[in-house]
Amino acid sequence: ASEGPPLPPVAEAVDVDADRQHLRVVLRGSKVPRLYMHKVTNQMLQGIQSGVCFIAVLDFSSTWLDDDRVATLLKPLQERRPILERLLLDGNLLTDRTAVAVAQLLAALPQPIQELHLGNNQLGEEGALALLAAIGRHRGYPRRSTGGAAIPLLLQLQGNPALNETFFGRAEAELFRCRAAEGLLPTEASSGLELLACPYPEGTCTPSCCQLARPHQAGPLVHLPGFPGPGAGAGKGAQHSKVRQPPQLQHSEAAAGNSSGGARAPHGGTAASPRDGLNIDRNVCEIGRASCR
DSSP states (O other), rough: OOOOOOOHHHHHHEEEEEOEEEEEEEEEEEEEHHHHHHHHHHHHHHHHHHHHHHEEEEETTSSSHHHHHHHHHHHHHHOOEEEEEEEEESEEEEEEEHHHHHHHHHHHHSSOOOOEEEOOOOOOOHHHHHHHHHHHTTTTTTTTTTSSEEEEEEEETTOTTOTTTHHHHHHHHHHHHHHHHTTOGGGGGTOOOOOOOOOOGGSSSBBBBBBOOOOOOOOOOOOOOOOSSSTTTTGGGGGGGOOOGGGGGHEEEHHHHSSSOOOOOOOOSSSSOOSSSOOOOOOOGGOOOGOOO
8 A cells, every 4th residue: 555655854844934933744645654753753842942832733644643653743742832723633543542642732732722633533432522521621712713703623523433423412512511510601501502513514614713603702612524513504594593502411500600609701711721531730721832931
């Protein structure tokens, strides 16, 4: 079988701009051996240590990655916690081990990422829900447009055989559960808050714009294309429809509201400290850009 185009020299694979502020790695379609991955991550770490604080994209789609090689890739990110915009790992050989590791990274990063691609791997529901839990517990999600509207994270999970057409409902319930546990559900949650959405046909939803989003509303947090759910197969007029809160979480919302001591989070807060689950440090999301030093 073809192993894709030849790999560039490591110094060229890790592209740092002239101002040494932005870094990108794009190796899509080329088989990445273990030793090459170690060299790439060492080069990335050198860039971050020299002052790079923003990673525009890490594209390792269809590069024959397994969980061990992704663990190598994630290590400098977990240690230095830069701002990461896009992490593309679709079309590989990845399991729930990678999904949980990426979930830990999402919780640790000080800023929300824009895109996460893990489709066409071997993820199970446990790993996929770990990703939703990390996002749901992070106050930094969703990102906001200049007008205050939510910009959901684009989460690509389609093509994982264990995730069937019922996954959307369980993913939505997990977001509500974690949001409620953190006291992040606003009072209007029970009247149709959107936390999870599917992009509309013909590209009307994009990684930088959601047709369901309204200024200063709490969601959506995540775009989850490829699974039946709100917006799937609907026209533009459907953007005004509302999604019911999962009934099993109505009690959780009330409990969260009663235990918040009146300190209810504003819609779309901007910093986070995840709790519980996934063995995540509760303080990691309080770290800002200074983490990149």
